[in-house]
Amino acid sequence: MLLHHIYGIFAFLGAYLISFPPSCNGGNILVYPLDGSHWVNMKILLEDLHARGHSITVIRSSTSLYITEKSPLYTSITVQMDGDTDNFFDEYLKENIRAQREGASPLTFFKLTKDFLSMISQAHSLSCDILLQVFNDENMIKSLMDSQFDLVITDPALGLGVILAKYLKLPVVLNVRWITSGEGHFAIAPSPLSYIPAPGSGLTDKMNFMERVKNLFFHSVVMLQQKFMVGPNYDAICDKYIKGGCDIMSLLQEADIWLFRSDFVFDFPRPTMPNIVYIGGFQCKPAQPLPADLEEFVQSAGEHGVIIMTLGTLVNALPKEISDEIASVFAKMPQKVIWRHKGEQPSTLGNNTLIVDWMPQKDLLGHPQTKVFVAHGGTNGVQEAIYHGVPVLGIPLFFDQYDNLLRLQDRGAGKIIPLGDVNGHSFEQGLMEVLHRDSYRQNMQRLSRLHRDQPMSPMDRAIFWVEYVMRHKGAPHLRTEAYKMPWYSYYCLDVMLVLLTAVTLLLLSALAVCKFLCCRGRRKTKAKQH
Known part of the structure; x- marks a missing residue:
């Protein structure tokens, strides 16, 4: 009888353990991240990997704004980099606004496109300088080889990580939405341009003939950018350091797993591939209590609630004249406003507006007092707004931001004010519409319910597939050839x-035979007549 009880206990424990996926504790991971908001979500993934017992090494540049040299999560390798990029995007933004306000002429469009492509090319060129320093440092390369990493996790918006992984002969996991040029799906999955909008096109998945022509044009611009402005920077490194040569697009397509920072609650339906794992909103968590002073300010809003505004990590502030107009609109509102704004304070600032250098964005979005999120449309902010069900008034600045906000607007959960149209009147009109038209909040809350209704959390999916690649030394069976x-x-x-x-x-041949037979028949007829 005792043996039966013991057998029953072991059987129960065996079934209990089998119900959990196998872990991969003690993995050794090399991370080649991207700075700014991309690092914000990469760090969240690293926190969970660190909690699972994995050892993490992060390569960073000496000019990094967000990736600290010392951290309890990881060991860092710092590469020296010259040059000041602090005002890189601020200057482009000012030029962008000025050009848009001159009018939407073809000349203006081509000038903006040229400036944007030039800025992107410069960013890739600077990043390649960092990788060259890594390859030219024999001690660093030897250290990386001796460390016996299990895999590389990288953000492919810059192509450095996949080249280094190829050199070290390591499996690759991409934390991705954007690649070196364009949206990631276009590099790996079938992407019919008849219903899949190209980056920057400002289109949805419902296109008429002229919109499809426009879509083809924008896709061609992206392809030309990759071929002639971005690719050569990386291909030169591949030719020099990778045996047999390679190109950056083939390296991206070789990646074992694509952890894709999107989902089909947010994105338009489209073909996909078996090694794409959708983790949209993986950084989202239930709201935590606010600091006491901030909670007091939020509660002081009473029944009117709070508006929060931020333009992300790349841009410190809008030009002063626009900031003044926005501040004057906020000053007239009965709501309280929390505004992440750096630089000179607007001269029209009202008593109801709190200016901060940093805000706990996720916790504010999850606060029941928050009514509207005024945002630039970065992927992180949009997904956090969906998670917490807060409607968005969007002011897209550049990159993917207009396309992100367009997906919300198409679903009735947000409204866009184009950058060139931002003034006191348009901002007030847009803000009042999102605040007081119930459909915006209702539609966003519907998206929130859809996003949360999943059998497995996006973060758990991400961790499972990272460990899966470590357990199996890659995932080539999921990768198309x-x-x-x-x-x-x-x-x-x-x-x-x-x-x-x-x-x-x-x-x-059939025509020749027929001709031959016809000619032969005519000759016989003529012979009989004679």
């Missing part, structure tokens, strides 16, 4: 050409 095919083979143009040639030859 299409990237090894030339473009004409991918689209079966060579097959069609051979078939068309065969059909043409068959038809020509």
Whole structure:
């Protein structure tokens, strides 16, 4: 009887343990991140990996704004970098606003496009300088090789991590939405331009003929940017340091797992691939209590609630004249306002507005007093707004921000004010609409319910697949081999050409036979007549 009880206990424990996925404790992970808001969500992933017992090493530049050299989460490797990039995006933003306000002429459009592409190319060139320093430092390379890492996690908005992983012969996990140029899906998954909007096009998945023409044009611009402005920076490094050579696009397509920072509550439905794991909103968590002084300010708003505003990590502030107009609108509102704003304070600031250098954005979005989120449309902020069900008034600045906000606007959960149209009147009108039209909050809360209704949290999915790659030394069985095919083979143009040639030859042969028989028949008829 006792043996039966003991057997029953072991059977129960066995079933209990089997119900959990196998862990991969003690993995050794090399991380090549991107700074700014990209680091914010990468750090959240690293916190959970660290809590699981993994050892983490992060490569950072000496000019990094957010990636600290010392951290309890990771050991850092710092690469010296020259140059001041603090005002890099502020200057471009001012020029962007000025150009847009001059009018939406073709000349203005091409100037903005040229400036934007030039800025992107410069950013990639600077990042390649960092990687060159890594490769040229023999001690650093030897240390990286001797560390016996299990895999590399990298953000492919810059191509440094995938090149280093190829050099070290390590599996790759991408923490991704954007690649070196454009949206990540376009590099790995079938992307019909008839219903999948290209980055920057400002289109949805419902396009008429002229919109499809526009979509093709914007996709072509992205392809040309990758081919002639971005790719050569990385291809030169590949040719020099990777045996047999390579190109940056094929390295991205070789990645084992794509942890994709999106989901189909937010994004438009589209074809995907088995090694794309959707983790949209993985950084979102239930709101924590606010600091006492901030909680007191929020509660002082009473029934009117609070408006929060931030323009993200890349831009400190809008130009002064625009900030003054926004501040004057806020001053007239019965709501309290918390505004993340750096630099000179607006001269029209009201008593109801609290200016801060930093705000606990997630906790404020999750506070029941928060009524509207005025934001630039970064992926993190948009997904946090969806998670907490707060409608968005968007002022997109650059990159993917307009496209992100367009997805909310298309679903009735947000409203966009184009950067060139921002003034006191348009801002007040947009803010009043999002505040007082119930459909915005109702639609956003519906998206929130859809996003939360999942069998497994996005973070748990991310951790599982990182450890999966470590357990199996990669995941090549999930990766398509299409990237090894030339473009004409991918689209079966060579097959069609051979078939068309065969059909043409068959038809020509049939015509030749018919002509021969006809001529022969005529000759016989003439012979009989004679």
